[in-house]
Amino acid sequence: MDPIKFIEDKRQEVLKIYQELHALAEPSWKEEKTSRYLFEKLIDSGMKVKTFPGHYGIIAEIAGERPEVIALRADMDALIQEVNGQVQANHSCGHDAHSTMVLMTALALSKTKPKHTIRFLFQPAEEVAGGALKMMEDGALTNVNFLGGVHLRPSFEIPYGKAAPIILHGSTTTLKGVIHGVQAHAARPEEGNNPIEAASLLIQAIKQIRLSNVGRYSIKITELHGGTVSNAIPETARFTFDLRSETNEGMKALIAKTDHIVRQIAQLTETKIDFSLDDEFSPAAVEHPQAVESAECAISAILGKENVVPICVSPGAEDFHFYTLKNPSLSATMIGLGCGLAPGLHHPNMSFDLEALIYGTKILTKMMLEADQRNWV
Structure with missing residues (x-):
């Protein structure tokens, strides 16, 4: 059976599977029932x-004519x-x-005879990167030579009935620290060393960070006690800073400057x-033209060219991009799916139009069929 027709015929099953997975809702590293x-x-x-x-991840495969693999995560x-x-586990x-x-993409393709081996990755613990x-x-x-993914997008990013062949997530990491001063009575401050004053100098010094030729970036204080x-x-005094950059190069530069300033302020005060400022930051997306082209062809085939949003830029982070950070030769892209999602991702009352599950599955299936016809280097 044609895989796209299979999905249409299994429309009710798609919705049923979603409802059952939604009810299971388990946190990172505890996805046992899911x-x-x-x-x-x-x-x-x-x-x-x-x-x-050691974890609840799954790898499933459809054998191909050759050992090279295209994958969907x-x-x-x-x-x-x-x-x-x-407080509860919630699929928001x-x-x-x-x-x-x-x-459902895996089930739709399971009876096909692909050129490439097709691999499906069901990954735990995205929320904790x-x-x-x-x-x-x-x-x-x-x-694996090609890796695809998908993420629902809020309506203010991509409207219902449209999709983008790439989401450009940014890079993010966190600076956490404790400043150790010397305790003293407020009437005799000269006998102490005030860590809050050191924290204020740190905040002002970090605000002066300037980088060039790395795209947009930000660093801001988000916690001070x-x-x-x-x-x-x-x-x-305990502090937290949030660091973000639209490029991995920008994040590396931001981490280096921040590390230097923290050490400088400690010496000065x-x-x-x-x-802690982890070099293993959550990476930014990198555009891979051939992968994006496959996704764009699939969206055009299912929704029409007029419903292709060329690019989705998101200030959020996504651990999907570790796959390409650690494997620079890998062609990969994540489709941004418009689905009527509101009020927004991570909102406890997030909801979306379930019809998007049908055309979203068709897009993913078409993308894998398209990817199977390409030669990935």
Whole structure:
């Protein structure tokens, strides 16, 4: 059967799978029921399926005529957030929708005879930016030349019935630290060393960071705690800064400058600053023209050329881009799917038009069929 017709015929099953995955909602690294649900569907289709003892990720494959692999990735985990006064796992980032569409793409293609081996990655722990790295450790990208992905987009980014062949996520990381001063009575400040004053100097110094030729970037204080009473200089002050850049090169430069400033302020204020600034930042997207072209062809075929949004720029982060950061020769792209999503991603009451699951699955299926006809170097 034609894979696109298969999806249309299985319309009700697509919606049912989404509803069942939505109800399972499990946090990062604890996607046990979600993984089992997907595993059973994949095994029943006759695909070769692999699981792992250290996490709940899944790799499923359709054997091709040659060993080179094209792959499609979904994330599985939910957020932990307050919903109507209760803290719970909640699918407000659309990972249940992503898993639904990739699963149905796998089922639609399972009876085909592709040129390439087609691999489906169901990844844990995207929300904590650890799942992609773990999947790569376990061989998820062995022989992979093309990798596709998908993410629901809010209506203010991409309207319903439209899609973009690439999402340009930015890079992000966090600076966390504790400034150790010397405690003293507020009446005798000369006997102490105020870590809050050191923190204020740090904030002002970091605000003066200037980078050139790296695109847009930002660094801002998001958390500062110090002291508990009005008449004493505290011993410590704790801080957090959020760092963002639209390019990986910009993030590397931002990290280097920030690291230098923190050390400089510690020396200037004669305080000790314990801090962490991880070089393993969440990476920015990199455009791969051939991969983007495959996605654009698929969107045009399903929705029409008039409904292709050339590019989706997002200030958010996505651990999908670890795959290309660690494998620069890999051609990859993530489709941005317009779906009537409101009020926004990560909002506890996020919702979208479920009809987007149908055309989203068709787009992914068409993209993999298109990718199978290409020669990936």
